[in-house]
Amino acid sequence: MTSTANRWLTHRQARTNARLRLFCLPYAGGGASAYYGWEKDLPGDIELYALQLPGREERYQEAPFTQVEPLIQTLGPLLQPYLDRPFALFGHSMGALIAFELARYWRREYQLLPAHLFVSAIRAPQSLYKDAPISQFTDEQFIEQVVGRYNAVPEAILNDREYMRLLLPTMRADFGMIETYAYQQEEPLACPIATFGGKADKAVPLRGLMAWKEQTKDDFSLRLFNGGHFFLREERGFLLELIKNLLQDS
Numbered sequence: 001m002t003s004t005a006n007r008w009l010t011h012r013q014a015r016t017n018a019r020l021r022l023f024c025l026p027y028a029g030g031g032a033s034a035y036y037g038w039e040k041d042l043p044g045d046i047e048l049y050a051l052q053l054p055g056r057e058e059r060y061q062e063a064p065f066t067q068v069e070p071l072i073q074t075l076g077p078l079l080q081p082y083l084d085r086p087f088a089l090f091g092h093s094m095g096a097l098i099a100f101e102l103a104r105y106w107r108r109e110y111q112l113l114p115a116h117l118f119v120s121a122i123r124a125p126q127s128l129y130k131d132a133p134i135s136q137f138t139d140e141q142f143i144e145q146v147v148g149r150y151n152a153v154p155e156a157i158l159n160d161r162e163y164m165r166l167l168l169p170t171m172r173a174d175f176g177m178i179e180t181y182a183y184q185q186e187e188p189l190a191c192p193i194a195t196f197g198g199k200a201d202k203a204v205p206l207r208g209l210m211a212w213k214e215q216t217k218d219d220f221s222l223r224l225f226n227g228g229h230f231f232l233r234e235e236r237g238f239l240l241e242l243i244k245n246l247l248q249d250s
Contacts, residue, residue: 005086021083023244067177072105095120128181193213223242
């Protein structure tokens, strides 16, 4: 386990005897802190690793990635030493897209598959709707679009001009990753996929969530939660209970 990998991985509770590792990937503009506290609600045989991407939180001085493929080419081999036991992937919004491409990379390179792939609050990659490229908008227009579509930035942060100055470049880079993503067709994954969505999420329609079924040859499930795009904040307990149950037999 290298020191380089330690910059990318955070976990609050080492569980050396864990039977399974759960890797969690952040949404656009988010960091590993989005998953702080999750390990307390998971069984003792599951070890949680939240990924910390460049350009956020303690890595805010590092340049963020602007395209999915270079990120996967970096993360894929970096995390390979952690795949020595069963593992699962969870990603919310942008993080789900990264989780999906990581799963495909590990299948191609190491013939390894996750015990479960959890994808949350994003359309299936083959049906991603290409909105106007908001990453190129002015600051005012960009913030207006992010808040309007996703309700993604709390008001307290919006009113903190210094914090927004630091946050905006990373948010633009993250949205740029989604906007420039080019789906490449491959064989569906031979692992279960569980898809989660918010009932009031204006950005991700039900048909976009259902389309994830095309990406697996194994079991597929879909669960809708109360709330919008960031339902995982208010519905964390229900979400983790569902993840725990799905991982029981993995």
